[in-house]
Amino acid sequence: MAAATPTVDRLATAGGDALADIESLYSQVAAPLTPIQFTGTAGAKYNMGGGQPDPATLPREELADLAGELLASEDGAAALSYGEAGGFAGLRQLLSEKLRRWDGVEASPDEILITNGSNHGLAVVAQLFINPGDVAIVEAPTFMGGLRPLRQLKAQIEMVPLDENGLNVVALEGTLRRLRDAGTPAKLLYTIPNFHNPAGVNLSLDRRKRVAQLADDFNFVILEDDAYGELRFTGEQIPSIYSLARKGRVIRSATLSKILAAGLRVGYTIAPKEVVGRLSSLKLDGGASPFTGRLAAAYLKRRYEEHVTLLRDVYRRKRDALVKGIEAGFAATPHLKPAYMLPTGGFFLWLKLPAGTDGTRVAAEAAGRGVAYVPGQAFFADGSGAEYIRLAWSMLSEEDLEAAGRLVAEAIRAAAAK
Ligand SMILES: Cc1ncc(COP(=O)(O)O)c(C=O)c1O
Incomplete structure (x- = not known):
């Protein structure tokens, strides 16, 4: 026991140096990737970042029952x-x-x-x-x-x-x-x-x-x-x-x-x-x-069928709530409204910012309002696409999505005014 402690301490305190020492040992495929920039974090109040399914739709009780049955069965x-x-x-x-x-x-x-x-x-x-x-x-x-x-x-x-x-x-x-x-x-x-x-x-x-x-x-x-x-x-x-x-x-x-x-x-x-x-x-x-x-x-x-039918309804409502918030947010300033197509399924709304709007500024304005999403650059192989943003409606409640849609509109308006 006594011998293990100094080793752990040494690694903890010399972490930076230890990593520098192994830099030359990394393989080629471990080279750093083009950074994917997320605005905000999972901690954001309105997180529209990842394509994370709605936690409320997870059939936890039923899976718990099925897992119990499975483990107790001959197939366990x-x-x-x-x-x-x-x-x-x-x-x-x-x-x-x-x-x-x-x-x-x-x-x-x-x-x-x-x-x-x-x-x-x-x-x-x-x-x-x-x-x-x-x-x-x-x-x-x-x-x-x-x-x-x-x-x-x-x-x-x-x-x-x-x-x-x-x-x-x-x-x-x-x-x-x-x-x-x-x-x-x-x-x-x-x-x-x-x-x-x-x-x-x-x-x-x-x-x-x-x-x-x-x-x-x-x-x-x-x-x-x-x-x-x-x-x-x-x-x-x-x-x-x-x-x-x-x-x-x-x-x-x-x-x-x-x-x-x-x-x-x-x-x-x-x-x-x-x-x-x-x-x-x-x-x-x-x-x-x-x-x-x-x-x-x-x-x-x-x-299968019953659950998918339920999910379709859940996510359609979420999409509608987000779009409602965005439309309301631009009611008075339609010229600043991003171009978008209404998806007929899935998780994502893809907005093209109005010409001349600085995507980085929009991201900063959004983060200041507690809104996280993924900026367009993450989705283009050459790192272009700063004029786009992706909003995932999958995770938030309908109420929060409507509010988030308005806040995105506010962020775009604020960025355009600067
Ligand atoms: C287009 C697409 N393909 C694949 C995946 C991967 O999902 P998973 O690895 O969870 O099956 C995702 C998840 O976000 C996706 O959006």
């Missing part, structure tokens, strides 16, 4: 032991049925890989295709969880803009052609077709078909990230690119984080069996949790 030991490489087979079977019934996606259980959240799946897919210097195309803007692994793997990242119908496929084709002519053809396209994070838009059916065709013409793989597809408030479901493209062209990523509980860390990647096998070989995490896999399966079996 398996739930607490190492599991199958691909994740709990019962969950993969259930997801296969759900995909067929609700999403129009045909995937057998061995075409599904359970991951530690879909962030993990995105990282492993990037690893499967990207060697340093390989070209990956991302949307501008895009989700930072998709960008991070590409940066880490030292991909050459190319951006293609979005509009209200999602990825601009004409620009995409131009980029693909330019890259091919330069002798650096794209290998991977990362796209978020439903209720885009951060832009809130949907990729239209025509464009989905076009993207699938371009993947054949230019020989690249599509990583289709569908974290929010189930949270549709209005309109018809649009078929996934996975279901429209030739088999093998698309790897689809999905998650239970937004429709059940992010803390269970259950994501799933859908791909042909051979691809799943290769992805498994890269997944060095000792396997997805057999416990949360079983728990999620038990919950989904019991209440």
Whole structure:
């Protein structure tokens, strides 16, 4: 005991120096990432920062009951032991049925890989295709969880803009052609077709078909990230690119984080069996949790449809409350109102600040009013996008969202007046 104390003390007091000593030992992939700047912190009164599901919607009691039943059952030991490489087979079977019934996606259980959240799946897919210097195309803007692994793997990242119908496929084709002519053809396209994070838009059916065709013409793989597809408030479901493209062209990523509980860390990647096998070989995490896999399966079996229906209603109301606050906040100064599109699902409102407004100043004004959100730069691979801000309506109450919307308006007006 006595010997341990001085060591701990020495580390604690010499922390800075100790870290400087190991600087040269870091691997290349541990190089600092482009900083992602969040205004405010989780401690902000009105936190519209992360895509964190509403804690009030977490089915805690029911999960507690199911966990108790599971651990007491014959399957309890398996739930607490190492599991199958691909994740709990019962969950993969259930997801296969759900995909067929609700999403129009045909995937057998061995075409599904359970991951530690879909962030993990995105990282492993990037690893499967990207060697340093390989070209990956991302949307501008895009989700930072998709960008991070590409940066880490030292991909050459190319951006293609979005509009209200999602990825601009004409620009995409131009980029693909330019890259091919330069002798650096794209290998991977990362796209978020439903209720885009951060832009809130949907990729239209025509464009989905076009993207699938371009993947054949230019020989690249599509990583289709569908974290929010189930949270549709209005309109018809649009078929996934996975279901429209030739088999093998698309790897689809999905998650239970937004429709059940992010803390269970259950994501799933859908791909042909051979691809799943290769992805498994890269997944060095000792396997997805057999416990949360079983728990999620038990919950989904019991209440998938009912719960998703409830969530759609909860998040639609939240979106409406935020938009109400924003509209009210600009009633007297419509010329200062940011441009935005009303998303038909998901978690995010993406505002384009009026021309000449300094995004940094808006962020400071917002922080001063207790409002936290993510500034646009976090979502552009090249760090541009200062004229945008992303507000997540998922976490706050309707009342707070309306107030927060007014405060964002106040912050923008105050920044414009300076
Ligand atoms: C577009 C998108 N993809 C993937 C994820 C990852 O979610 P998880 O790792 O919790 O499954 C998120 C979460 O914010 C997201 O917004």
